[in-house]
Amino acid sequence: MEKSQPEHLKSAGLKSTLPRLKILDLFTSGQDRHKSAEDVYKQLLASGDDVGLATVYRVLTQFEHAGLLVRHYFEGGKSVFELNEGKHHDHIVCLQCGHVEEFYDTTIESRQKKVAAELGFAVHDHSLHIYADCTKTKCPHKPKGA
Ligand SMILES: [Zn+2]
Ligand SMILES: [Zn+2]
Structure with missing residues (x-):
């Protein structure tokens, strides 16, 4: 059975906060699997969510450390995140x-x-x-x- 977003967070040892749920949702429901922090920030803005860029960075890093997301470092200092599906x-x-x-x-x-x-x-x-x-x-x- 598919886990709900709060269950995903819980099993990663993270509390369900609104920014975390929204950001995780972008990765599980979005079409583009690979997103930079700026992409996430812009998509949240576009959907009317007031989450600052600093929070986006913090949440993405937490997700990376918890193993929910993988980060890829591309040339030119650009890094993108995607769901860790192994x-x-x-x-x-x-x-x-x-x-x-x-x-x-x-x-x-x-x-x-x-x-x-x-x-x-x-x-x-x-x-x-x-x-x-x-x-x-x-x-x-x-x-x-x-
Ligand atoms: Zn192009
Ligand atoms: Zn990929």
């Missing part, structure tokens, strides 16, 4: 607008293991971030004239 995937990030897509490619996965094995390593984990420009999806922050 499934490995890699990321492709638009350098213009920060749009993130995730992917899982069995060939890439097995090639990496093979390369590591040839060098005498057994892989525990890896993270692959591809930096690119949006082409198919609309990139709203593309600089003019680009």
